[in-house]
Amino acid sequence: MFPAPLLKDIPTGEWVALSADERRVVAHGRDLAEVIRAAERAGEPQAIITGVPEPNVMLAVWHDA
Amino acid sequence: MPEQTFQYLEVKMAPNAAFPNGIVRYRPVLRTKIKYAGKTIPCVSLVDTGADACMFPLDFGLVLGAVSVAGAHNSLGTSAGGDDLPVYYREVTLEITGIGEWSVYAGFSATLNRIAGGILGQHGFFDHVRARFDLPNRQFHVEKS
Numbered sequence: 298m299f300p301a302p303l304l305k306d307i308p309t310g311e312w313v314a315l316s317a318d319e320r321r322v323v324a325h326g327r328d329l330a331e332v333i334r335a336a337e338r339a340g341e342p343q344a345i346i347t348g349v350p351e352p353n354v355m356l357a358v359w360h361d362a
Numbered sequence: 363m364p365e366q367t368f369q370y371l372e373v374k375m376a377p378n379a380a381f382p383n384g385i386v387r388y389r390p391v392l393r394t395k396i397k398y399a400g401k402t403i404p405c406v407s408l409v410d411t412g413a414d415a416c417m418f419p420l421d422f423g424l425v426l427g428a429v430s431v432a433g434a435h436n437s438l439g440t441s442a443g444g445d446d447l448p449v450y451y452r453e454v455t456l457e458i459t460g461i462g463e464w465s466v467y468a469g470f471s472a473t474l475n476r477i478a479g480g481i482l483g484q485h486g487f488f489d490h491v492r493a494r495f496d497l498p499n500r501q502f503h504v505e506k507s
Contacts, residue, residue: 312421312478317404329421333403345393345404346422348478 307349314344365505366460368392370497390495390502394480396468397455398426406479409493409502413483416456416468417449422480423470428452447473456486462506464490 307313307325314324314336323344324335336344370388377384390409395402396418403422423429429450449469457463466486474481482488494503 330425333425343402343404345406346478347406348475350477 312348370500393459395457398428413481415483416486418480419474420470420472
């Protein structure tokens with residue numbers, strides 16, 4: 298959901314851990330648990346978890362019945 | 363806590379058949395944290411007045427240990443036509459940076475893996491805050507009620 302510049306070289310569908318100041322990517326990959334562990338090893342235990350969404354994905358969710 | 367002002371996130375969409383030059387969209391997103399059993403996932407979530415409830419990626423729920431894919435679930439429909447994917451619900455703590463934190467019966471679905479963030483909907487978010495949207499000025503305002 299973050300804008301493209303930081304994520305432009307990361308494949309679609311991967312999870313991304315951003316530094317707490319949102320200025321750099323500290324880890325990325327398909328396995329979220331491993332991405333979080335890699336961020337912790339990099340000294341970013343509060344890394345912001347985002348990802349590279351599919352292009353032009355519909356965002357609205359309106360019903361959970 | 364007084365009303366907080368946030369900037370819309372500018373998102374440049376890639377060119378496609380409908381918008382061959384690409385297009386810029388503005389999204390009201392908030393920095394959030396999902397907490398369960400001593401674990402926390404900081405993330406970003408879309409403020410969505412049209413969503414019934416708060417939803418997060420299934421992978422978040424699995425990593426937090428909040429849900430199991432073998433557990434009871436409901437189904438999810440979207441304005442895109444409905445993926446009919448299961449949604450697993452669990453009581454978690456939702457923290458909104460600058461606003462506060464409270465308990466939410468939130469859904470976790472693989473559909474949300476596709477947008478890599480959360481959705482803040484009527485139940486669990488709008489029933490805890492007052493919000494005003496000012497897209498012409500690229501700002502929105504949120505206050506804990």
